[in-house]
Amino acid sequence: xxxxxxxxxxxxxxxxxxxxxxxxxxxxxxxxxxxxxxxxxxxxxxxxxxxxxxxxxxxxxxxxxxxxxxxxxxxxxxxxxxxxxxxxxxxxxxxxxxxxxxxxxxxxxxxxxxxxxxxxxxxxxxxxxxxxxxxxxxxxxxxxxxxxxxxxxxxxxxxxxxxxxxxxxxxxxxxxxxxxxxxxxxxxxxxxxxxxxxxxxxxxxxxxxxxxxxxxxxx
Ligand SMILES: O=C(O)CCC(=O)C(=O)O
Ligand SMILES: [Fe+2]
Numbered sequence: 001x002x003x004x005x006x007x008x009x010x011x012x013x014x015x016x017x018x019x020x021x022x023x024x025x026x027x028x029x030x031x032x033x034x035x036x037x038x039x040x041x042x043x044x045x046x047x048x049x050x051x052x053x054x055x056x057x058x059x060x061x062x063x064x065x066x067x068x069x070x071x072x073x074x075x076x077x078x079x080x081x082x083x084x085x086x087x088x089x090x091x092x093x094x095x096x097x098x099x100x101x102x103x104x105x106x107x108x109x110x111x112x113x114x115x116x117x118x119x120x121x122x123x124x125x126x127x128x129x130x131x132x133x134x135x136x137x138x139x140x141x142x143x144x145x146x147x148x149x150x151x152x153x154x155x156x157x158x159x160x161x162x163x164x165x166x167x168x169x170x171x172x173x174x175x176x177x178x179x180x181x182x183x184x185x186x187x188x189x190x191x192x193x194x195x196x197x198x199x200x201x202x203x204x205x206x207x208x209x210x211x212x213x214x215x216x217x218x219x
Contacts, residue, residue, distance in 0.1 A: 001180045002127060002134060002146045005068045008112055009059070009141040017055065018114060021163060024051050026085055029092075040093025043154070046083040056081045059165055063112065063143070072183050073108045073145055075169040076219075083114075083165050086123055091156035094128075097148045097168065106168040107176075109152075110145040113138045113164050120160030127152040145169075147176045172217045185209045 009017070026044040033041045046052050060078055063069055079102045086092075097106050111125055117137050124135040125144065128151040135155075136144045146152070148168060173179045189205040196202070 001072065001176055001183070002129065002136075002144065003068070003072045004136065004138060005066060005072075005143045005145070006139075007141055008066050008069065008143045009062055009114075011141065013062075014114065014140050017059070018163065020051060020055055021046060021083060021085070021114070024049070024055075024083075029082075029084060032082065034098050037095050037098075040095055040153070043090045043092055044085045044087070046085075052083065055083065059112065060167070063110070063167070066143075069110075069143065069145065071186055072179070073110075073169045074172045074179060074182070074213075075108075076172045077104045077170045079104060079106070079168045081165045081167045084163070086120075086154065086157045086162040088157055088159065088161075090162075091122075092154040094151050094153045096151055099148075101168055104168070104170040105174070106148040107171040107174060108145050108169040109148045109150075109166070110143055110169070111136070111164050111166050112143040113140055115161060115163040116140045120157055120162050122155050122158040123162035124155045125152060126155055149176070172219065173213070174218060175216070178212075178216050182209060182213060185212070 025047045027047050029041050029043040029045045030038045059081055064075065097109055099106060117139060124137045127134045127146050138144060171179060173182065185205060186209055189202060189209060192202050
């Protein structure tokens, strides 16, 4: 499933986060790439330190508290976030993400855009799907989550600077098709509740959703 989620971070926080990033030191992104990714990765990332730890904590909390993110990915754990910067000419060529990172299995990859799209050209996240290439470039504060199993790339930036934070979730539900099924069922259940309240049909959907989760969850 590929899903975009609006307003994971509000406008007021974005300005402060961009200012914090502006004061931080960045290093070559190849420092954290596997050997084949170093062939294609050409960006910069915020360096480890107290400021990065604080920022990570704050943004991870906002992501995990987002209800749509939680229902779409069913996160068991997140990797430490990477804050990346792509100046002019920077890009990240086609690759698949490592299956394990920081001790967790990567089921879902996500990018939270931090720069407004009219401040830079290029820098689209391009994801290869069975239906063709999906280009994603979102407003600052919006997030895209997609299966870590996909090939994807970041197109070269040709003007300005692309700022984003990226991370990975291990899901309680390993299989993407099952995650989508649970997401649809929960959406239907909530819509039914909004229309008709707590009917017997609502209870049956609640039972089915909970019991499928119990059947599939890896804890
Ligand atoms: O910056 C992005 O949107 C994605 C970066 C990426 O693919 C990665 O770090 O593995
Ligand atoms: Fe990636």
